[in-house]
Amino acid sequence: MALITLLPKQEQTFFSFLAVSVLLFLCWGVIEVESGIGVNWGTISLHKMSPFTVVDLLKQNKIQKVKLFDADPAVMKGLMGSGLEVMVGIPNDMLAGLSSSTSAADLWVAQNVSRYMVKGGVNIKYVAVGNEPFLTSYSGQYQSYVVPAMTNLLQSLAKANLARNVKLVVPCNADAYESSLPSQGTFRPELTPIITQMVSLLNSNGSPFVVNIYPFLSLYGNSDFPQDYAFFEGTTHAVTDGPNVYYNAFDGNLDTLIAALAKIGYGQMPIVIGEVGWPTDGALGANLTAARVFNQGLVNHVLSNKGTPLRPQVPPMDVYLFSLLDEGAKSVLPGNFERHWGIFSFDGQSKYPLNLGNGLLKNAKDVEYLPYRWCIANPLKDLAEVTNHVRLACSYADCTTLNYGGSCNEIGAKGNISYAFNSYYQLQKQNPRSCDFDGLGMVTFLNPSIGKCRFLVGVSDYASSSGFRLQDSWISVLLILLWDAWLFLM
Numbered sequence: 001m002a003l004i005t006l007l008p009k010q011e012q013t014f015f016s017f018l019a020v021s022v023l024l025f026l027c028w029g030v031i032e033v034e035s036g037i038g039v040n041w042g043t044i045s046l047h048k049m050s051p052f053t054v055v056d057l058l059k060q061n062k063i064q065k066v067k068l069f070d071a072d073p074a075v076m077k078g079l080m081g082s083g084l085e086v087m088v089g090i091p092n093d094m095l096a097g098l099s100s101s102t103s104a105a106d107l108w109v110a111q112n113v114s115r116y117m118v119k120g121g122v123n124i125k126y127v128a129v130g131n132e133p134f135l136t137s138y139s140g141q142y143q144s145y146v147v148p149a150m151t152n153l154l155q156s157l158a159k160a161n162l163a164r165n166v167k168l169v170v171p172c173n174a175d176a177y178e179s180s181l182p183s184q185g186t187f188r189p190e191l192t193p194i195i196t197q198m199v200s201l202l203n204s205n206g207s208p209f210v211v212n213i214y215p216f217l218s219l220y221g222n223s224d225f226p227q228d229y230a231f232f233e234g235t236t237h238a239v240t241d242g243p244n245v246y247y248n249a250f251d252g253n254l255d256t257l258i259a260a261l262a263k264i265g266y267g268q269m270p271i272v273i274g275e276v277g278w279p280t281d282g283a284l285g286a287n288l289t290a291a292r293v294f295n296q297g298l299v300n301h302v303l304s305n306k307g308t309p310l311r312p313q314v315p316p317m318d319v320y321l322f323s324l325l326d327e328g329a330k331s332v333l334p335g336n337f338e339r340h341w342g343i344f345s346f347d348g349q350s351k352y353p354l355n356l357g358n359g360l361l362k363n364a365k366d367v368e369y370l371p372y373r374w375c376i377a378n379p380l381k382d383l384a385e386v387t388n389h390v391r392l393a394c395s396y397a398d399c400t401t402l403n404y405g406g407s408c409n410e411i412g413a414k415g416n417i418s419y420a421f422n423s424y425y426q427l428q429k430q431n432p433r434s435c436d437f438d439g440l441g442m443v444t445f446l447n448p449s450i451g452k453c454r455f456l457v458g459v460s461d462y463a464s465s466s467g468f469r470l471q472d473s474w475i476s477v478l479l480i481l482l483w484d485a486w487l488f489l490m
Helices: 014-027 051-060 073-079 092-100 102-114 143-159 192-204 215-221 249-263 288-303 387-396 412-427 474-489
Strands: 036-040 065-067 085-090 123-129 167-169 209-212 239-241 244-246 271-276 318-321 374-377 441-444
Touching (some): 065 318, 085 092, 085 102, 102 143, 123 143, 143 167, 244 249, 249 271, 288 318, 374 412, 412 441
Parallel strands (some): 085 123, 209 271
Antiparallel strands (some): 239 244
């Protein structure tokens, strides 16, 4: 069922609740009223925890809603029997095939929805048709496929007797609409006909409009954007729009969408926030403090049920934080911060105190780490010829924290080399040969982390990898310990 809280429970009267219920019935059909905070679970990672560990992490933190970007079988298997409400995704590059073939749509539904919606299976609530397919940078390459793909998929869900339980949505980037003031919001002219068709289909099937809103990107991409307007702590740059005053970019953006929907005849369309968050590394302004302030302010704002000036006391149906975990293999084309959106680090450890309405975040349990050892630059070696080794290591591993604005940007030249060496070494599951670098690397048991710069230890999904392997004989361990001690005493 759709989840939304319309009014603060303490202030509801029977008649106001009845009036709102009647309005909802007339506009959208009967829905359950209960708000929810969910998370995006992306899997473009260099170090992947077991899906069962991730699902346990979600349940520990009482996160009941999860949004995926595909329907990866391993992830879906981990979600079996969990009871979590799931949104599965269809990648943009599949839209063309699904738009032109009903059999392709039937097959996708059979393989990615029907097979999991069994007793004790996965509670699939939504199917996301593409991900931000109208994004300006795509230059329209997916636009014509969206509505035909939706039409075919709706028919396929109906054939599988799932149309009542599974709703189609289309996550849109906020660049699909524009205006100088929220009340003047309109969809981009070239998109208006397509989005009108899309919204009509969504509305007729009881689906919400899903939008991704990123105040961080507004701040990152515009030096004139007021920093305090990106947060929820109050601002000296409030935006006045007729009788309405906006104190944060989130509300302003959301009401711009609401105004745009009203202009095409769907002003009461329910809205879900598909992605919203703040990165913790990889750029100026992307840090733990800012991420904590933004995400906690967002959660408090949504759960307060204040709504926005155009929809007072009607918050978004659901809000999916971006994201659950860091993804060290994501493209950095938008910026190095792309790999650092997680409220948890790649190994399920909370980055900062955050209360999603159920107490502070709890760390993942029973994470299978590789042995606690690191690869660093050998302090007794001449590092003059190290450049190519560092470049090679960082072409495979994630070194984005070393760049300007990153948490490891100020650890010095030798620290940079060691960080690159270790990142590659952990990615290679601590294979001894991966710390050679023509004799310039060495393995240590002394944690080389410096201040906020964390030198990671990899994780393993396999029990056989936890603990020492054959090459970890006590002789080699003793030699490493003696070498560490000798270096420490020098």
